[in-house]
Amino acid sequence: MERFIPDEKRIQQTVDNYRRIKNNVLETAVKAGRSEKDVRLMCVTKTVDAAYINPVLDDGADLIGENRVQEYLGKRDSLHLNGVEKHLIGHLQTNKVRQIVGEVDMIESVDSLHLAREISKQSVKKDVISNILVEVNIGQEESKSGIFLEGLEELLCEIAELENIKVKGLMTIPPICSGSEVRKYFEIMHKTFIDIRDKNLDNINMDILSMGMSGDYETAVAEGSNIVRVGSAIFGARQYF
Numbered sequence: 001m002e003r004f005i006p007d008e009k010r011i012q013q014t015v016d017n018y019r020r021i022k023n024n025v026l027e028t029a030v031k032a033g034r035s036e037k038d039v040r041l042m043c044v045t046k047t048v049d050a051a052y053i054n055p056v057l058d059d060g061a062d063l064i065g066e067n068r069v070q071e072y073l074g075k076r077d078s079l080h081l082n083g084v085e086k087h088l089i090g091h092l093q094t095n096k097v098r099q100i101v102g103e104v105d106m107i108e109s110v111d112s113l114h115l116a117r118e119i120s121k122q123s124v125k126k127d128v129i130s131n132i133l134v135e136v137n138i139g140q141e142e143s144k145s146g147i148f149l150e151g152l153e154e155l156l157c158e159i160a161e162l163e164n165i166k167v168k169g170l171m172t173i174p175p176i177c178s179g180s181e182v183r184k185y186f187e188i189m190h191k192t193f194i195d196i197r198d199k200n201l202d203n204i205n206m207d208i209l210s211m212g213m214s215g216d217y218e219t220a221v222a223e224g225s226n227i228v229r230v231g232s233a234i235f236g237a238r239q240y241f
Contacts, residue, residue: 006051010236017234018043018056021217025228028221039221042087044213044231046071050078052235057084065089065108065229069096073103089171089210089229091145094118102126108133108171108210111145116159123164131168133210134159136192138185139175146172149192156196160203169193169208174216182216183223190224 018041026036045053046067053064057080064079066072067090086104094115100107101122110116110132123130134156137146147155152170159167170193174185189211197206212220214233221228 004049004051006049011052011055014052014235015055015059017236018059018061021230021233022060024218025221028218032222034221038226040227042089042210042227042229043234044089044229045235046090046231048231048235050075054078054080056234057081063087063227065231066104067091069100073099076103098122101130102128106131106133106168109135109145110159111135111137111147113155113158116162116165120162120165127164129164129166131166132159133169133171133208134167136170136172136189138172138189141175144173149188152192153196153201156204157201160201167204169206169210170196171208171210173213174211179216179219183219186211186216186220186223186225193224 022041025039025041029036029039040063042063042065043056043061044065062083063085065087069088069092072088087106087108088100088104089108092100092107092109092115097118101119107119107130110119111134116132119130119132134152135146136152137144137148140148156167159165170189172189174182190209193206193209196204208227209225210227210229211225212228214230217228217230
């Protein structure tokens with residue numbers, strides 16, 4: 001097998017991208033009247049080799065997101081993860097729950113009671129508490145996972161009854177659209193987030209609103225997101241394998 005040799009120029013470009021975006025996030029938060037500490041930058045590492053992730057982690061990144069269970073577990077031991085929070089952000093199949101429960105700090109993509117029950121079941125078996133976000137399909141797109149807004153509060157209350165699971169907030173991926181349209185979706189999500197938080201529902205903490213990606217993270221920060229998930233803008237175009 002041919003030995004993999006990382007591209008030194010790409011490594012430097014990746015670190016430069018991370019620093020620039022981190023600064024953009026902080027500056028956008030301040031312009032929106034928020035504290036620099038209000039928003040966290042997640043480095044989305046889908047299809048990215050550890051050789052390009054580790055320099056960013058070594059430069060101070062403390063939150064990563066992976067889309068696929070097998071990919072994360074396969075490269076985890078090669079990553080410099082001391083002090084780094086790990087989230088699963090991709091669609092999670094119930095048959096993969098057993099493998100990922102207890103292996104990440106948060107599952108951001110819970111979109112059904114069926115999935116939540118399996119997370120609860122496996123969390124009880126492993127004697128761990130699983131922190132989750134409920135994924136909202138804000139654009140009601142049939143091609144995307146996530147609960148529609150009208151069913152959100154009922155789902156939250158049902159999940160809150162389950163053992164060894166803690167609801168920590170909401171996550172969304174808006175439809176691909178223009179800047180003004182995406183802002184509207186973010187505004188609706190933030191209002192929903194605040195409305196639910198103000199109801200003080202049992203076992204439901206609205207601590208995290210995860211929204212915004214490479215193309216719209218600045219708009220998301222301005223509209224109240226406190227985690228933005230940035231991949232290609234840091235690491236470059238994805239290399240699928």
